[in-house]
Amino acid sequence: MTLLSVKDVVASYGDITVLKGISINVNPGEVVSVIGANGAGKSTLLKVIAGLIPATKGSIIFKGEDITQTSPFERVSAGITLVPEGRKIFNSLTVLENLEMGAFNPRARRKKNVLLSQVFELFPELEKMKNRNASTLSGGEGQMLNIARGLMSDPELILFDEVSLGLAPAIVKRIYEAIKAINSKGISVILVEQNIMQSLNICNRFYLLTSGAIRLCGRPSEYGFEEIKKAYFGGVSGA
């Protein structure tokens, strides 16, 4: 059974239609990459799955249930968590309090201490700085906190939006190792990245988006890198 299935979803910002009928599937335990140029609609797709932007057409099925009309909070409780792009940590709170907020939903809150020891195992740095104010964290530390906070919600499906953007190569490597470790625990992953090489290396399957539609999908091994690159840049020219 597929874990998540997005069927013919259409979504818009005001008058501009960003997703023009997109269908993707995620199987349990899979890492799925969504690649595509800037403005292709990758982040929008994640926001639609997380419930921040409504799907005007189509449906989203998670664990056999139609969640198209549910609120973002209900989806977190159901097991979908979006790790947002950029430095979206709560600057007025400490590192530990940020993590506690990740476990806000009742299901996660009950097992908060177990989850906390799991994320500290993944990112031991965070345990050392748990009482520091989140605003004092460096870019890399902030991204670790962002990921760890997402994990605190005890997700079955975790969505990463541009997780390596603007980070030093050493940190990027660290974060990709963390994603592998997260996936090895059975958590399914959707990865949105502009860094094609990185995300094709880690994923089981990929979807290539150009201007709001899926141009290519399958296993990375089915296609040559040149073929993927051509499809990728083909979308930019608007052809």
Add this chain to the structure above:
Amino acid sequence: MPDPLVLLSSILIEGIILGGFYSLVGLGFSQIFGIMRVMNLAHGDFIILASYLFALFAQVLTNPFLAFIVVAPLMFMIGYLYQNVLNKMIYKDSSAILLITICFGVALENILLLIFTPNPRNLCPSYLLGGIDLLGVSVRKSLLVAFSGSIATFVLLFLFFKRTYIGKAIIAASDDRLTAMLMGINPPKIYRYGMGICMVIAAVTGLMVAINYLFDPSAGTSYLMIAFGTLVIGGIGSLLGTFLGGFVLGISQTLTANLIGTSYQLVGGYIIILIFMLLRPQGLFGRKE
């Protein structure tokens, strides 16, 4: 001419005690602005509503302080329902929300006028009448109660934000609403609790107003001005800022009252507010936005 040092210390003590009360007046208002980004222009009227609720229940329970156990939950409920109305507009139109709060204020004032008549009242119990000597300065007992009540409220609110899940969630939602939603936090729901708590603070304030001053249904505006002043001086969303903002306002008032004349004491406060608006618009501890 009195010894200038004695005069200065008495001005400072008076100003600090009055300022502590002003911090309390500003606390609910500044928290509503910090959490929901709503300028609650009905706040003064809510404070006076609480004063009247104390007047009502003090008759039954014989003591205004005892009445708190009834008035506090009542004000929480009122805040909860009030935010329910505001939530319908909160992300859509900030000027409409401003108008709604004004309408609520005017409506409240008139309802109070209808029920309680314009006769001014005061709830000071006899054992709180008179002054007490504090470092050579005579301070009203009831104002000392207001000062202590203010400190206690600030400490409790600080602990609430630091120690409880819902308190931290309120801070998270005011930091970044969209990201808070990704945590499973439902901001409108959190805001209802937030407003409820701010109305409990208004209840404490209303009690202190009622035992210290004469109040009538139209008294709310002057407390709104004080609240606005502490917000401007202290900065948005900062507990410490509001706390010190009240002191700055209180001391500047007692300074003008003693050095220029009692009739000018409000002007002194307003001039300080104006200076802050011009020179330091983010306030003492405000975040730059």
